[in-house]
Amino acid sequence: MPTAIAVTSADLVLPPPDRQTPPAAVLQPPGREHTVEHTLAELQTLLDLHGYVIVLYPASLPDRTVHRLYSARALLESDRIALLRLDLPPLGLATLALQLRQLALCDFSPGVLASAARLLSHYIYAGALLGSVAKLDRVPVSLTSHAKSWVPGSQFAVLATPAPQLVKVSGGNAAAQGPSLLQGPGFGTQLLIARGQLNSDWVTARLAPAWKVQGVAEAPLPAESGRWWATGKLVEFAAAIPDITLLYQLVSSVKREDCHWCGLDLIGDRCGFCTAPLLPREQRGRTHSAAEGRELAAGDTRVLAPGRTRRAIGP
Incomplete structure (x- = not known):
């Protein structure tokens, strides 16, 4: 076995x-x-x-x-x-x-x-789209981002690994334009998403095309996600190598x-x-x-x- x-x-x-x-x-x-x-x-x-x-x-x-x-x-x-x-x-x-x-x-x-x-x-690019970063302590958050977190409708794209990143997303729909996108992997990945209490298609409509992922799949949101990200208003995502041959x-x-x-x-x-x-x-x-x-x-x-x-x- x-x-x-x-x-x-x-x-x-x-x-x-x-x-x-x-x-x-x-x-x-x-x-x-x-x-x-x-x-x-x-x-x-x-x-x-x-x-x-x-x-x-x-x-x-x-x-x-x-x-x-x-x-x-x-x-x-x-x-x-x-x-x-x-x-x-x-x-x-x-x-x-x-x-x-x-x-x-x-x-x-x-x-x-x-x-x-x-x-x-x-080699796993794991992050989330968050409705608030006011209580987030697992990724560095600036005082400016903390202040913006209290503005109604603010959303933040956060990458936890392999290197912390945080950008403000000015709205939650596909047409929303943030100052920049999260820097993604330089190799082929498949994107997995899990939806929480945040109603947004930003991850699939903006992030997935920008990262040129090979496919998108959905999974239930893990119960531990709310504790990890310090909010239930989120859409969690993870991009990883799907090919077992490449992993080997x-x-x-x-x-x-x-x-x-x-x-x-x-x-x-x-x-x-x-x-x-x-x-x-x-x-x-x-x-x-x-x-x-x-x-x-x-x-x-x-x-x-x-x-x-x-x-x-x-x-």
């Missing part, structure tokens, strides 16, 4: 583009009372089925929920659970989760797949390293599972042999390559 990709609410699960893409696991189904014991049981089941679990959660997730996730992982004493906090808005996070679900079927190791989340997040090439092009702590493969500068940073190059040679020679616990041997094994703690 491929590595499990998990999210913290069902509205962060997007429909797959094909029948091969595995479903996402939802650790917090709606309408149930959740405890550490319940989360622990869910993670244990996923470990038994998949071996490794990658949990994606938004930065706006309440602290009590985050604490529950980390407590459950600590009780399991497992180094096969990656808890990845992402600054992507909810719709962008849902897009990333879908990309990782597609890549889970490829020949990437769990370590590479987890560390690929940070890489791919830089992107991840494959990055040099792989060994985590000096848990021994997993990784790309980038940090392990997604144990969060250990990549050591400076001059220190890597003498730490690899130590990581490879660690004792195996609980009788669990996982072969990474000929002549190499890694230590697994529980369960």
